Amino acid sequence: xxxxxxxxxxxxxxxxxxxxxxxxxxxxxxxxxxxxxxxxxxxxxxxxxxxxxxxxxxxxxxxxxxxxxxxxxxxxxxxxxxxxxxxxxxxxxxxxxxxxxxxxxxxxxxxxxxxxxxxxxxxxxxxxxxxxxxxxxxxxxxxxxxxxxxxxxxxxxxxxxxxxxxxxxxxxxxxxxxxxxxxxxxxxxxxxxxxxxxxxxxxxxxxxxxxxxxxxxxxxxxxxxxxxxxxxxxxxxxxxxxxxxxxxxxxxxxxxxxxxxxxxxxxxxxxxxxxxxxxxxxxxxxxxxxxxxxxxxxxxxxxxxxxxxxxxxxxxxxxxxxxxxxxxxxxxxxxxxxxxxxxxxxxxxxxxxxxxxxxxxxxxxxxxxxxxxxxxxxxxxxxxxxxxxxxxxxxxxxxxxxxxxxxxxxxxxxxxxxxxxxxxxxx
RNA sequence: GGAGGGGUGGCAGAGUGGUUGAAUGCGGCGGUCUCGAAAACCGUUUACCCACCUCGUGGGUACGAGGGUUCGAAUCCCUCCUCCUCCGCCA
Numbered sequence: 001x002x003x004x005x006x007x008x009x010x011x012x013x014x015x016x017x018x019x020x021x022x023x024x025x026x027x028x029x030x031x032x033x034x035x036x037x038x039x040x041x042x043x044x045x046x047x048x049x050x051x052x053x054x055x056x057x058x059x060x061x062x063x064x065x066x067x068x069x070x071x072x073x074x075x076x077x078x079x080x081x082x083x084x085x086x087x088x089x090x091x092x093x094x095x096x097x098x099x100x101x102x103x104x105x106x107x108x109x110x111x112x113x114x115x116x117x118x119x120x121x122x123x124x125x126x127x128x129x130x131x132x133x134x135x136x137x138x139x140x141x142x143x144x145x146x147x148x149x150x151x152x153x154x155x156x157x158x159x160x161x162x163x164x165x166x167x168x169x170x171x172x173x174x175x176x177x178x179x180x181x182x183x184x185x186x187x188x189x190x191x192x193x194x195x196x197x198x199x200x201x202x203x204x205x206x207x208x209x210x211x212x213x214x215x216x217x218x219x220x221x222x223x224x225x226x227x228x229x230x231x232x233x234x235x236x237x238x239x240x241x242x243x244x245x246x247x248x249x250x251x252x253x254x255x256x257x258x259x260x261x262x263x264x265x266x267x268x269x270x271x272x273x274x275x276x277x278x279x280x281x282x283x284x285x286x287x288x289x290x291x292x293x294x295x296x297x298x299x300x301x302x303x304x305x306x307x308x309x310x311x312x313x314x315x316x317x318x319x320x321x322x323x324x325x326x327x328x329x330x331x332x333x334x335x336x337x338x339x340x341x342x343x344x345x346x347x348x349x350x351x352x353x354x355x356x357x358x359x360x361x362x363x364x365x366x367x368x369x370x371x372x373x374x375x376x377x378x379x380x381x382x383x384x385x386x387x388x389x390x391x392x393x394x395x396x397x398x399x400x401x402x403x404x405x406x407x408x409x410x411x412x413x414x415x416x417x418x419x420x421x422x423x424x425x426x427x
Numbered sequence: 428g429g430a431g432g433g434g435u436g437g438c439a440g441a442g443u444g445g446u447u448g449a450a451u452g453c454g455g456c457g458g459u460c461u462c463g464a465a466a467a468c469c470g471u472u473u474a475c476c477c478a479c480c481u482c483g484u485g486g487g488u489a490c491g492a493g494g495g496u497u498c499g500a501a502u503c504c505c506u507c508c509u510c511c512u513c514c515g516c517c518a
Contacts, residue, residue: 046487048488057498059498077498081498
Protein backbone atom coordinates (compact mmCIF):
# COMPACT_ATOMS: atom_id res chain seq x y z
CA UNK A 1 0.00 0.00 0.00
CA UNK A 2 1.20 3.44 -0.89
CA UNK A 3 1.01 6.40 1.46
CA UNK A 4 -2.35 7.99 0.74
CA UNK A 5 -1.05 11.48 1.48
CA UNK A 6 1.77 10.95 -0.97
CA UNK A 7 -0.65 9.79 -3.65
CA UNK A 8 -2.90 12.77 -3.02
CA UNK A 9 -0.02 15.21 -3.35
CA UNK A 10 1.84 13.49 -6.20
CA UNK A 11 -0.74 11.99 -8.58
CA UNK A 12 1.55 12.65 -11.55
CA UNK A 13 4.24 10.50 -10.00
CA UNK A 14 1.72 7.68 -9.66
CA UNK A 15 0.60 8.11 -13.28
CA UNK A 16 4.17 7.87 -14.42
CA UNK A 17 4.98 4.91 -12.17
CA UNK A 18 1.94 2.96 -13.36
CA UNK A 19 2.75 3.64 -16.99
CA UNK A 20 6.31 2.44 -16.54
CA UNK A 21 5.38 -0.82 -14.81
CA UNK A 22 2.37 -1.69 -16.95
CA UNK A 23 0.06 -1.01 -14.03
CA UNK A 24 -2.91 1.27 -13.78
CA UNK A 25 -4.96 3.17 -11.28
CA UNK A 26 -8.19 5.12 -11.43
CA UNK A 27 -6.98 8.61 -10.70
CA UNK A 28 -10.36 10.30 -10.95
CA UNK A 29 -12.02 7.78 -8.69
CA UNK A 30 -9.23 8.13 -6.17
CA UNK A 31 -9.82 11.85 -5.80
CA UNK A 32 -13.56 11.38 -5.80
CA UNK A 33 -13.38 8.87 -2.92
CA UNK A 34 -10.69 10.79 -1.07
CA UNK A 35 -12.80 13.93 -1.18
CA UNK A 36 -15.96 12.06 -0.17
CA UNK A 37 -14.19 10.46 2.74
CA UNK A 38 -12.69 13.65 4.06
CA UNK A 39 -15.83 15.71 3.80
CA UNK A 40 -17.85 12.98 5.54
CA UNK A 41 -15.27 12.91 8.31
CA UNK A 42 -15.41 16.67 8.74
CA UNK A 43 -19.19 16.62 9.07
CA UNK A 44 -19.50 13.58 11.26
CA UNK A 45 -16.82 14.75 13.65
CA UNK A 46 -18.47 18.10 14.04
CA UNK A 47 -21.73 16.41 15.05
CA UNK A 48 -19.94 13.97 17.29
CA UNK A 49 -18.20 16.79 19.11
CA UNK A 50 -21.57 18.47 19.75
CA UNK A 51 -23.13 15.22 20.88
CA UNK A 52 -20.26 14.44 23.21
CA UNK A 53 -20.56 17.86 24.83
CA UNK A 54 -24.32 17.47 25.24
CA UNK A 55 -23.98 14.00 26.69
CA UNK A 56 -21.53 15.31 29.20
CA UNK A 57 -24.06 17.96 30.22
CA UNK A 58 -26.79 15.35 30.58
CA UNK A 59 -24.53 13.39 32.86
CA UNK A 60 -24.01 16.41 35.05
CA UNK A 61 -27.73 17.24 35.17
CA UNK A 62 -28.57 13.67 36.14
CA UNK A 63 -25.96 13.72 38.85
CA UNK A 64 -27.50 16.89 40.26
CA UNK A 65 -30.96 15.35 40.14
CA UNK A 66 -32.29 17.75 37.53
CA UNK A 67 -34.20 15.01 35.76
CA UNK A 68 -36.56 17.15 33.72
CA UNK A 69 -33.81 19.26 32.24
CA UNK A 70 -31.87 16.13 31.47
CA UNK A 71 -34.81 14.61 29.62
CA UNK A 72 -35.21 17.77 27.57
CA UNK A 73 -31.54 17.71 26.63
CA UNK A 74 -31.81 14.04 25.68
CA UNK A 75 -34.67 14.72 23.30
CA UNK A 76 -32.69 17.49 21.67
CA UNK A 77 -29.55 15.43 21.11
CA UNK A 78 -31.56 12.49 19.82
CA UNK A 79 -32.37 14.50 16.72
CA UNK A 80 -28.84 14.23 15.41
CA UNK A 81 -28.60 10.52 16.01
CA UNK A 82 -29.78 9.38 12.60
CA UNK A 83 -27.80 12.07 10.88
CA UNK A 84 -24.61 10.92 12.56
CA UNK A 85 -25.32 7.30 11.68
CA UNK A 86 -25.97 8.18 8.04
CA UNK A 87 -22.79 10.23 7.76
CA UNK A 88 -20.85 7.50 9.49
CA UNK A 89 -22.09 5.03 6.89
CA UNK A 90 -21.06 7.42 4.17
CA UNK A 91 -17.61 7.71 5.64
CA UNK A 92 -17.25 3.93 6.03
CA UNK A 93 -18.38 3.36 2.47
CA UNK A 94 -15.95 5.86 0.99
CA UNK A 95 -13.13 4.63 3.19
CA UNK A 96 -13.78 1.01 2.27
CA UNK A 97 -13.82 1.80 -1.43
CA UNK A 98 -10.72 3.92 -1.11
CA UNK A 99 -8.81 1.21 0.75
CA UNK A 100 -9.88 -1.28 -1.87
CA UNK A 101 -8.64 0.98 -4.64
CA UNK A 102 -5.36 1.65 -2.83
CA UNK A 103 -4.74 -2.02 -2.09
CA UNK A 104 -4.80 -2.79 -5.82
CA UNK A 105 -2.13 -0.21 -6.70
CA UNK A 106 1.36 -1.72 -7.00
CA UNK A 107 4.49 -0.24 -5.50
CA UNK A 108 6.35 2.63 -7.16
CA UNK A 109 9.62 1.62 -8.84
CA UNK A 110 12.77 3.05 -7.30
CA UNK A 111 14.43 5.78 -9.41
CA UNK A 112 17.39 3.43 -9.85
CA UNK A 113 15.21 0.81 -11.56
CA UNK A 114 15.81 0.78 -15.32
CA UNK A 115 12.83 1.53 -17.55
CA UNK A 116 11.66 -1.36 -19.68
CA UNK A 117 8.55 -3.10 -20.93
CA UNK A 118 9.07 -6.73 -19.86
CA UNK A 119 11.57 -9.42 -18.89
CA UNK A 120 13.41 -9.10 -22.20
CA UNK A 121 14.65 -5.71 -21.03
CA UNK A 122 16.17 -6.65 -17.70
CA UNK A 123 19.79 -5.52 -17.79
CA UNK A 124 22.48 -7.95 -16.65
CA UNK A 125 24.37 -6.69 -13.63
CA UNK A 126 27.10 -9.33 -13.46
CA UNK A 127 27.89 -12.86 -14.45
CA UNK A 128 29.64 -15.59 -12.44
CA UNK A 129 31.10 -18.86 -13.67
CA UNK A 130 31.27 -20.22 -17.18
CA UNK A 131 28.62 -22.51 -18.64
CA UNK A 132 30.20 -25.90 -19.24
CA UNK A 133 30.96 -27.19 -22.73
CA UNK A 134 29.85 -30.83 -22.90
CA UNK A 135 31.88 -33.25 -25.01
CA UNK A 136 28.98 -35.69 -24.95
CA UNK A 137 25.25 -35.50 -25.49
CA UNK A 138 24.10 -33.75 -22.32
CA UNK A 139 20.69 -34.68 -21.00
CA UNK A 140 17.96 -32.53 -19.51
CA UNK A 141 17.10 -33.20 -15.87
CA UNK A 142 13.67 -34.47 -16.90
CA UNK A 143 15.40 -37.30 -18.73
CA UNK A 144 18.39 -37.82 -16.48
CA UNK A 145 16.35 -37.72 -13.26
CA UNK A 146 14.09 -40.62 -14.23
CA UNK A 147 17.06 -42.51 -15.74
CA UNK A 148 18.83 -42.29 -12.39
CA UNK A 149 15.63 -43.23 -10.58
CA UNK A 150 15.72 -40.10 -8.44
CA UNK A 151 12.83 -38.19 -10.03
CA UNK A 152 9.55 -39.92 -10.89
CA UNK A 153 7.15 -37.76 -12.87
CA UNK A 154 4.58 -40.43 -13.69
CA UNK A 155 4.03 -41.43 -10.10
CA UNK A 156 3.97 -37.79 -9.07
CA UNK A 157 1.06 -37.27 -11.43
CA UNK A 158 -0.61 -40.43 -10.10
CA UNK A 159 -0.26 -39.30 -6.51
CA UNK A 160 -1.41 -35.73 -6.99
CA UNK A 161 -1.83 -34.58 -10.60
CA UNK A 162 -0.03 -32.75 -13.34
CA UNK A 163 2.76 -30.41 -12.27
CA UNK A 164 3.57 -32.62 -9.28
CA UNK A 165 6.55 -34.93 -9.01
CA UNK A 166 8.01 -37.57 -6.71
CA UNK A 167 11.61 -37.77 -5.54
CA UNK A 168 13.18 -41.08 -4.56
CA UNK A 169 16.47 -42.27 -3.09
CA UNK A 170 19.27 -39.82 -3.73
CA UNK A 171 16.76 -37.34 -5.18
CA UNK A 172 14.90 -37.20 -1.90
CA UNK A 173 18.19 -37.12 -0.07
CA UNK A 174 19.44 -34.18 -2.13
CA UNK A 175 16.24 -32.22 -1.48
CA UNK A 176 16.82 -32.61 2.25
CA UNK A 177 20.55 -31.89 1.88
CA UNK A 178 19.96 -28.63 -0.01
CA UNK A 179 17.46 -27.39 2.54
CA UNK A 180 19.89 -27.96 5.38
CA UNK A 181 22.83 -26.56 3.44
CA UNK A 182 21.04 -23.32 2.60
CA UNK A 183 19.79 -22.73 6.12
CA UNK A 184 23.21 -23.46 7.58
CA UNK A 185 24.82 -20.97 5.23
CA UNK A 186 22.31 -18.26 6.14
CA UNK A 187 22.75 -18.96 9.83
CA UNK A 188 26.49 -18.35 9.49
CA UNK A 189 25.84 -14.73 8.53
CA UNK A 190 23.28 -14.04 11.22
CA UNK A 191 19.91 -15.13 9.88
CA UNK A 192 17.54 -16.53 12.51
CA UNK A 193 15.82 -19.74 11.53
CA UNK A 194 12.03 -20.14 11.78
CA UNK A 195 9.55 -22.90 11.14
CA UNK A 196 6.15 -21.42 10.21
CA UNK A 197 2.81 -23.00 9.32
CA UNK A 198 2.16 -23.40 5.59
CA UNK A 199 -1.57 -22.77 5.82
CA UNK A 200 -2.54 -19.19 6.38
CA UNK A 201 -5.37 -16.68 6.52
CA UNK A 202 -6.60 -13.64 4.66
CA UNK A 203 -4.98 -10.98 6.84
CA UNK A 204 -1.53 -12.51 6.52
CA UNK A 205 -1.78 -12.69 2.73
CA UNK A 206 -3.08 -9.15 2.61
CA UNK A 207 -0.06 -7.99 4.60
CA UNK A 208 2.43 -9.10 1.99
CA UNK A 209 0.27 -8.15 -0.99
CA UNK A 210 -0.95 -11.49 -2.37
CA UNK A 211 -4.53 -10.56 -1.51
CA UNK A 212 -6.81 -9.19 -2.69
CA UNK A 213 -5.37 -8.93 -6.20
CA UNK A 214 -3.80 -12.33 -6.77
CA UNK A 215 -6.22 -14.78 -5.22
CA UNK A 216 -6.31 -16.94 -8.35
CA UNK A 217 -2.60 -17.72 -7.93
CA UNK A 218 -3.21 -19.30 -4.51
CA UNK A 219 -4.33 -22.73 -3.40
CA UNK A 220 -7.52 -22.33 -1.44
CA UNK A 221 -8.24 -24.42 1.65
CA UNK A 222 -11.88 -24.54 2.62
CA UNK A 223 -13.49 -22.64 4.11
CA UNK A 224 -11.31 -19.53 4.11
CA UNK A 225 -7.65 -20.37 4.35
CA UNK A 226 -4.83 -20.67 1.82
CA UNK A 227 -1.60 -22.57 1.26
CA UNK A 228 1.35 -20.20 1.31
CA UNK A 229 2.96 -19.41 -2.06
CA UNK A 230 6.26 -18.54 -0.33
CA UNK A 231 7.71 -18.38 3.19
CA UNK A 232 8.03 -14.62 2.63
CA UNK A 233 4.37 -14.40 3.59
CA UNK A 234 4.95 -15.96 6.99
CA UNK A 235 8.34 -14.45 7.82
CA UNK A 236 7.18 -10.94 7.00
CA UNK A 237 3.90 -11.30 8.87
CA UNK A 238 5.64 -12.52 12.01
CA UNK A 239 5.75 -8.87 13.03
CA UNK A 240 2.38 -7.78 11.65
CA UNK A 241 0.78 -5.18 13.94
CA UNK A 242 3.97 -4.83 15.92
CA UNK A 243 6.24 -1.91 16.71
CA UNK A 244 9.86 -2.99 16.61
CA UNK A 245 12.80 -1.60 18.55
CA UNK A 246 15.06 0.40 16.22
CA UNK A 247 18.15 -0.86 18.07
CA UNK A 248 17.34 -4.41 16.98
CA UNK A 249 17.20 -3.62 13.26
CA UNK A 250 17.96 -5.03 10.82
CA UNK A 251 16.30 -8.36 11.63
CA UNK A 252 17.46 -11.23 9.43
CA UNK A 253 15.10 -14.21 9.16
CA UNK A 254 15.20 -17.43 7.21
CA UNK A 255 12.87 -20.41 6.84
CA UNK A 256 12.36 -23.47 4.77
CA UNK A 257 8.81 -24.20 3.62
CA UNK A 258 7.08 -25.91 0.77
CA UNK A 259 5.45 -23.35 -1.52
CA UNK A 260 2.14 -23.82 -3.29
CA UNK A 261 1.12 -22.11 -6.49
CA UNK A 262 -1.94 -22.55 -8.62
CA UNK A 263 0.05 -21.55 -11.73
CA UNK A 264 -3.16 -20.37 -13.36
CA UNK A 265 -2.30 -18.71 -16.62
CA UNK A 266 1.02 -20.45 -17.05
CA UNK A 267 -0.34 -23.43 -18.96
CA UNK A 268 2.16 -24.47 -21.60
CA UNK A 269 5.11 -22.75 -19.94
CA UNK A 270 7.96 -24.83 -18.51
CA UNK A 271 5.86 -27.95 -18.87
CA UNK A 272 8.81 -30.32 -18.66
CA UNK A 273 10.77 -31.18 -15.54
CA UNK A 274 10.62 -29.72 -12.08
CA UNK A 275 10.96 -26.06 -13.03
CA UNK A 276 7.34 -24.97 -12.73
CA UNK A 277 5.21 -27.09 -10.40
CA UNK A 278 2.33 -26.64 -7.98
CA UNK A 279 4.38 -27.55 -4.92
CA UNK A 280 8.07 -26.85 -4.46
CA UNK A 281 10.52 -26.36 -1.63
CA UNK A 282 12.25 -23.08 -0.99
CA UNK A 283 14.47 -21.53 1.64
CA UNK A 284 13.57 -17.90 2.03
CA UNK A 285 15.32 -14.87 3.51
CA UNK A 286 13.43 -11.89 4.92
CA UNK A 287 14.80 -8.70 6.42
CA UNK A 288 13.27 -5.86 8.41
CA UNK A 289 15.43 -2.77 7.96
CA UNK A 290 15.55 0.93 8.68
CA UNK A 291 14.62 3.01 5.61
CA UNK A 292 18.08 4.52 5.25
CA UNK A 293 19.65 1.05 5.35
CA UNK A 294 17.26 -0.97 3.20
CA UNK A 295 19.01 -0.57 -0.16
CA UNK A 296 22.27 -1.75 1.39
CA UNK A 297 20.41 -4.67 2.89
CA UNK A 298 19.08 -5.55 -0.56
CA UNK A 299 22.62 -5.70 -1.95
CA UNK A 300 23.84 -7.91 0.88
CA UNK A 301 20.82 -10.18 0.49
CA UNK A 302 21.63 -10.67 -3.17
CA UNK A 303 25.23 -11.38 -2.21
CA UNK A 304 24.05 -14.03 0.24
CA UNK A 305 21.93 -15.73 -2.41
CA UNK A 306 24.86 -15.58 -4.84
CA UNK A 307 27.14 -17.07 -2.21
CA UNK A 308 25.04 -20.24 -2.18
CA UNK A 309 25.31 -20.64 -5.94
CA UNK A 310 29.04 -19.99 -5.84
CA UNK A 311 29.68 -22.56 -3.14
CA UNK A 312 27.70 -25.07 -5.21
CA UNK A 313 29.70 -24.06 -8.28
CA UNK A 314 26.66 -23.24 -10.41
CA UNK A 315 27.11 -20.57 -13.13
CA UNK A 316 24.63 -17.72 -12.88
CA UNK A 317 24.04 -14.12 -13.65
CA UNK A 318 22.24 -11.31 -11.86
CA UNK A 319 19.71 -9.11 -13.59
CA UNK A 320 17.89 -6.02 -12.39
CA UNK A 321 14.19 -6.29 -13.06
CA UNK A 322 13.12 -3.39 -15.23
CA UNK A 323 10.02 -1.37 -14.38
CA UNK A 324 7.80 -3.49 -16.62
CA UNK A 325 8.82 -6.76 -14.95
CA UNK A 326 8.70 -5.62 -11.33
CA UNK A 327 6.48 -7.58 -8.95
CA UNK A 328 3.46 -6.00 -7.25
CA UNK A 329 5.02 -5.26 -3.85
CA UNK A 330 8.59 -4.58 -4.94
CA UNK A 331 10.25 -1.19 -5.28
CA UNK A 332 13.43 -2.77 -6.59
CA UNK A 333 14.25 -6.36 -7.42
CA UNK A 334 17.20 -8.44 -8.56
CA UNK A 335 16.78 -11.88 -10.06
CA UNK A 336 19.47 -14.52 -9.90
CA UNK A 337 19.31 -16.83 -12.89
CA UNK A 338 21.19 -20.12 -12.90
CA UNK A 339 22.59 -21.74 -16.03
CA UNK A 340 20.41 -24.62 -17.23
CA UNK A 341 21.93 -26.61 -20.12
CA UNK A 342 18.51 -27.96 -21.13
CA UNK A 343 17.25 -24.41 -21.64
CA UNK A 344 20.61 -23.36 -23.07
CA UNK A 345 19.93 -20.27 -21.03
CA UNK A 346 19.75 -18.80 -17.57
CA UNK A 347 16.63 -19.54 -15.51
CA UNK A 348 15.37 -17.71 -12.43
CA UNK A 349 16.42 -19.38 -9.18
CA UNK A 350 16.14 -16.46 -6.77
CA UNK A 351 14.34 -13.16 -6.62
CA UNK A 352 15.44 -10.54 -4.09
CA UNK A 353 13.17 -7.55 -3.49
CA UNK A 354 13.14 -4.43 -1.42
CA UNK A 355 9.48 -3.74 -0.76
CA UNK A 356 10.26 -0.44 0.92
CA UNK A 357 7.40 0.53 3.25
CA UNK A 358 4.78 -1.01 0.93
CA UNK A 359 4.22 -4.23 2.88
CA UNK A 360 4.95 -2.59 6.22
CA UNK A 361 2.05 -0.20 5.68
CA UNK A 362 -0.30 -3.04 4.71
CA UNK A 363 0.85 -5.21 7.58
CA UNK A 364 1.29 -2.32 10.03
CA UNK A 365 4.90 -3.03 10.97
CA UNK A 366 6.60 -0.02 12.48
CA UNK A 367 9.64 0.76 14.55
CA UNK A 368 10.63 3.16 17.25
CA UNK A 369 14.00 4.90 17.48
CA UNK A 370 13.81 7.63 20.16
CA UNK A 371 17.32 8.90 19.46
CA UNK A 372 16.40 9.53 15.81
CA UNK A 373 12.78 10.64 15.78
CA UNK A 374 9.62 10.96 17.85
CA UNK A 375 6.82 8.41 17.48
CA UNK A 376 6.96 5.53 15.04
CA UNK A 377 7.84 4.89 11.40
CA UNK A 378 7.23 2.05 9.02
CA UNK A 379 10.10 -0.39 8.61
CA UNK A 380 11.28 -1.51 5.21
CA UNK A 381 10.79 -5.17 4.39
CA UNK A 382 12.90 -7.25 2.03
CA UNK A 383 12.63 -10.80 0.84
CA UNK A 384 14.67 -13.12 -1.31
CA UNK A 385 14.97 -16.76 -2.21
CA UNK A 386 17.99 -18.49 -0.84
CA UNK A 387 17.33 -20.60 -2.86
CA UNK A 388 14.57 -22.41 -4.71
CA UNK A 389 15.41 -26.04 -3.89
CA UNK A 390 13.88 -27.84 -6.86
CA UNK A 391 15.45 -25.56 -9.43
CA UNK A 392 18.79 -25.90 -7.65
CA UNK A 393 18.52 -29.67 -7.92
CA UNK A 394 17.67 -29.42 -11.61
CA UNK A 395 20.71 -27.19 -12.11
CA UNK A 396 23.00 -29.58 -10.22
CA UNK A 397 21.78 -32.64 -12.14
CA UNK A 398 22.26 -30.95 -15.48
CA UNK A 399 25.51 -29.05 -14.81
CA UNK A 400 27.22 -31.87 -12.92
CA UNK A 401 26.26 -34.77 -15.18
CA UNK A 402 28.90 -37.12 -16.53
CA UNK A 403 29.22 -38.97 -19.83
CA UNK A 404 28.35 -42.28 -18.16
CA UNK A 405 24.97 -40.96 -16.98
CA UNK A 406 26.02 -40.38 -13.38
CA UNK A 407 25.93 -37.05 -11.52
CA UNK A 408 28.78 -35.74 -9.43
CA UNK A 409 27.67 -34.22 -6.13
CA UNK A 410 29.01 -30.68 -5.59
CA UNK A 411 31.77 -30.84 -3.02
CA UNK A 412 30.04 -28.56 -0.52
CA UNK A 413 26.98 -30.81 -0.58
CA UNK A 414 28.78 -34.13 -0.02
CA UNK A 415 28.72 -33.87 3.80
CA UNK A 416 24.98 -33.21 3.60
CA UNK A 417 24.55 -36.26 1.35
CA UNK A 418 26.01 -38.67 3.88
CA UNK A 419 29.34 -38.72 2.06
CA UNK A 420 27.88 -39.70 -1.32
CA UNK A 421 30.08 -38.19 -4.05
CA UNK A 422 28.43 -39.56 -7.17
CA UNK A 423 24.80 -40.35 -7.88
CA UNK A 424 24.47 -43.56 -9.87
CA UNK A 425 21.42 -45.23 -11.37
CA UNK A 426 19.15 -46.77 -8.75
CA UNK A 427 16.79 -49.70 -9.07
C1' G B 428 -16.45 -32.59 19.75
C1' G B 429 -18.75 -31.32 25.05
C1' A B 430 -18.70 -28.01 29.65
C1' G B 431 -16.89 -23.73 32.08
C1' G B 432 -13.78 -19.20 32.69
C1' G B 433 -10.93 -15.08 30.53
C1' G B 434 -9.20 -11.17 26.73
C1' U B 435 -8.17 -3.46 29.61
C1' G B 436 -2.20 1.13 28.24
C1' G B 437 5.31 -1.64 27.64
C1' C B 438 4.03 -5.24 31.87
C1' A B 439 0.97 -6.34 36.26
C1' G B 440 -3.84 -5.06 37.61
C1' A B 441 -8.60 -1.80 39.04
C1' G B 442 -12.89 -0.38 36.86
C1' U B 443 -20.47 -3.39 35.73
C1' G B 444 -23.84 2.74 31.86
C1' G B 445 -22.11 9.46 32.80
C1' U B 446 -16.77 15.17 33.58
C1' U B 447 -12.57 7.25 32.28
C1' G B 448 -7.80 7.62 27.49
C1' A B 449 -8.93 4.87 31.57
C1' A B 450 -7.21 4.20 39.33
C1' U B 451 -2.87 1.90 41.46
C1' G B 452 1.91 -0.55 41.11
C1' C B 453 6.20 -1.73 38.08
C1' G B 454 9.00 -0.27 33.99
C1' G B 455 10.56 3.99 30.72
C1' C B 456 11.79 9.34 30.27
C1' G B 457 12.96 14.31 32.63
C1' G B 458 14.19 16.81 37.20
C1' U B 459 15.56 17.68 42.61
C1' C B 460 19.25 15.66 45.88
C1' U B 461 24.66 13.63 45.35
C1' C B 462 31.68 14.11 44.00
C1' G B 463 29.01 10.17 41.29
C1' A B 464 25.44 6.37 41.88
C1' A B 465 21.51 4.13 44.62
C1' A B 466 17.39 5.38 47.55
C1' A B 467 13.75 9.05 48.27
C1' C B 468 10.75 12.89 46.29
C1' C B 469 8.43 15.81 42.08
C1' G B 470 6.89 15.71 37.09
C1' U B 471 6.03 12.94 32.67
C1' U B 472 4.58 8.59 29.73
C1' U B 473 -0.31 5.55 23.69
C1' A B 474 -1.65 4.93 18.51
C1' C B 475 -4.36 6.33 14.30
C1' C B 476 -7.51 9.88 11.60
C1' C B 477 -9.42 14.99 10.31
C1' A B 478 -8.91 20.34 10.32
C1' C B 479 -6.21 24.72 10.85
C1' C B 480 -2.98 30.32 11.92
C1' U B 481 1.45 23.03 10.63
C1' C B 482 8.32 22.15 15.31
C1' G B 483 1.85 23.83 17.63
C1' U B 484 -3.52 23.88 18.66
C1' G B 485 -8.47 21.96 18.30
C1' G B 486 -11.59 17.82 17.25
C1' G B 487 -12.70 12.54 16.32
C1' U B 488 -11.72 7.29 17.02
C1' A B 489 -9.57 3.21 19.76
C1' C B 490 -10.31 -1.21 26.50
C1' G B 491 -9.58 -8.84 21.27
C1' A B 492 -12.71 -7.89 16.25
C1' G B 493 -17.41 -6.63 14.17
C1' G B 494 -22.52 -5.30 14.94
C1' G B 495 -26.71 -3.70 18.33
C1' U B 496 -29.22 -0.92 22.60
C1' U B 497 -28.59 4.32 24.59
C1' C B 498 -28.37 11.34 24.69
C1' G B 499 -23.93 8.61 26.42
C1' A B 500 -20.67 1.81 26.69
C1' A B 501 -14.39 -0.68 28.88
C1' U B 502 -19.11 -1.46 31.44
C1' C B 503 -25.63 -4.20 28.78
C1' C B 504 -27.05 -7.62 24.23
C1' C B 505 -25.54 -10.57 19.65
C1' U B 506 -21.82 -12.79 16.31
C1' C B 507 -16.86 -14.02 15.49
C1' C B 508 -11.60 -14.61 16.89
C1' U B 509 -8.37 -16.05 20.62
C1' C B 510 -6.34 -17.88 25.41
C1' C B 511 -6.95 -20.98 29.84
C1' U B 512 -9.21 -25.29 32.77
C1' C B 513 -11.80 -30.05 32.73
C1' C B 514 -13.88 -34.24 29.77
C1' G B 515 -13.71 -36.94 25.04
C1' C B 516 -10.76 -38.12 20.68
C1' C B 517 -5.98 -38.35 18.54
C1' A B 518 -0.25 -38.12 15.22
